Amino acid sequence: MATIIDKKQKRRCIALSCMKLITSCCIKDLTISQLAKEANVGKGTIYEYFMDKEDIVLELTQALYEEYKQITNKKMSCLQNAKEKIYYSFNSLYESEFSMHRKILNIFMGICHYRDNISYKRFKKRLYKERLILFTSLVEKGVEEKILKEDTKNLAKILLNSFSSFFVIFLFYNNTKKITKEINRFLDYVVR
Amino acid sequence: MATIIDKKQKRRCIALSCMKLITSCCIKDLTISQLAKEANVGKGTIYEYFMDKEDIVLELTQALYEEYKQITNKKMSCLQNAKEKIYYSFNSLYESEFSMHRKILNIFMGICHYRDNISYKRFKKRLYKERLILFTSLVEKGVEEKILKEDTKNLAKILLNSFSSFFVIFLFYNNTKKITKEINRFLDYVVR
Amino acid sequence: MATIIDKKQKRRCIALSCMKLITSCCIKDLTISQLAKEANVGKGTIYEYFMDKEDIVLELTQALYEEYKQITNKKMSCLQNAKEKIYYSFNSLYESEFSMHRKILNIFMGICHYRDNISYKRFKKRLYKERLILFTSLVEKGVEEKILKEDTKNLAKILLNSFSSFFVIFLFYNNTKKITKEINRFLDYVVR
């Protein structure tokens, strides 16, 4: 039992050690040797804990996603009304403290375009599900507070689509101010 | 002059010859040798016309994009009113005849996540610009025909964001029926 | 007959066109394409007139050797006595006007270390022979003028060995002033 926990911890620890390297280089050009050196472990050790390069990125994405969730949930619970929560749930990702998280998400999405294995799919589904739950609850609250007129289910999905859309657009602009503007324009249209 | 045209033509011709191979394999695992063989030219010839693998994908994406534009413009001009045109502009991409186009677009977008050179940027800007012009004109017409209440500029951008969002969602579902449903749900919400 | 002369002339002309390129780049890294472009002819044309890269260097070396001979013979005939002629025959190669000639000779010698075909051998023999004839006549004159005490034959060979030695040393120092100093030290030792 203890060793399994250790194994998970070490996996995460190695992945986090590689964060800087992964976000600063093109993932395509990174080698296992470089990653092992960055994490201060032997090449063989990498193979103890990861299938390949993409597996490290997955672990790193999960780590940062969980951190993002923890921080934003905390802040969200301090916000008073549904409107503020909805705006925050869209905008928080583009705050400066999450620049690393955005970078990793970009790299993760890039890998998704060519990689389609189980662990990747599973994490994508989890991301989708958890976001949908969040937006569903926010829409419910919004309808209660009468800032949203829509029936619950559809609007939550539209919000989810738009949320991911904005991230894609962000990768195009690569400008957080611009994307924040676009987001608020959209939310002003949807929310009363 | 003649040779320049020939060079452009041959570039396109080679890229199109590689279409099947590119869409059926994982681009990451494709080699220049395989592509050269598929196009029935020597390896050296590939290097005569392309910088690398990604350059071939770019050419292919451009070729299919232009074909898509030509076909959809033609059909669009037969449609009577703004509402139909808007729905068509969103849904056409998911018709079965454009399955190849969707595949290429997926591969192209995957490459965008790690590649950031001039020709890729240029084409991305062109895509963005041309789509924005289309949606702007459709919104104008929609407002004229009183099926859209919004001020022109903002709605066009929202449509554009949603359009690209739907494609990202499609890559997740990989199910044209589902995405068509989502699109129509969204458009029913926006259009009267 | 005319065409043969033309062929020889064109061969020389192409080789001379490549002089700058050959002396400024490392011969190992030069390609036939580059040489053809530099000479403003097609790649196929190069093959009409030359066996390979080394053949161009040979032609260029011959051209510059003949030029060197012509210029130095002229100047030598103006010199009054054997002593002056001997000193000039050693030092002239290191005058600034012959920097190109030295460079080519270096490249030619480098090729000799791995290439051993007939035309290269023939030219090396010719160089050796002509220099020996020159030094033999200078020694004869020197003995007549009583500035050399030695029997003719041996000294001519020693001079020839030293002459080529100095060039090898020059390639090591790559400093004309230093080599001139060494040469004069040596000749002061040999000549009264």
Next chain:
Amino acid sequence: MATIIDKKQKRRCIALSCMKLITSCCIKDLTISQLAKEANVGKGTIYEYFMDKEDIVLELTQALYEEYKQITNKKMSCLQNAKEKIYYSFNSLYESEFSMHRKILNIFMGICHYRDNISYKRFKKRLYKERLILFTSLVEKGVEEKILKEDTKNLAKILLNSFSSFFVIFLFYNNTKKITKEINRFLDYVVR
């Protein structure tokens, strides 16, 4: 510490394994694959220890140079007087047991004509310096024993120039008997 010594030893070991191949083929036509096979190591291993082909030749030249020095120093210490030592220091290189050493030296010199990196320069300087020290001490001894009349410094340099010259001439003749004759003719002229 141990690994550094091992690395140096393995480097030398690989280079020595390639000796036969390097001296029997034209270095220009040798491939890393052939060298790796000859040394019974993988291609990747070659790159672990060497920059390129020329780096192997450098290592081999150094190995054989050190062997040559060791053998000749030993024999030289048995010789009685300066005259014998001077003659031996010139002639030893052309003894049959050093045919490999001559071949490598030829190849090394050929590479010097187009390669000018630090490690090559450093070794060339070392060669020059050590030979100059040897000849200086021999000239000193010769003056003591009154077989040389010259002032010490100049003659040592002249001997050094001639020594290298003779090797160049040898590459032309490729005939040890002839070169030995030339050497003795020269030394008879210099030494009383």
Next chain:
DNA sequence: TATGAATGAGGATTCATTCAT
């Protein structure tokens, strides 16, 4: 005779993966 587009053999180099320590 001159050309240069097309070629593909072949060499350089990389790097994921193994396995003895």
Next chain:
DNA sequence: GATGAATGAATCCTCATTCAT
């Protein structure tokens, strides 16, 4: 469990050479 030296398959890319025009 951790390591990193050794490996060689795999891929890149070059460039001498050909040959139809």
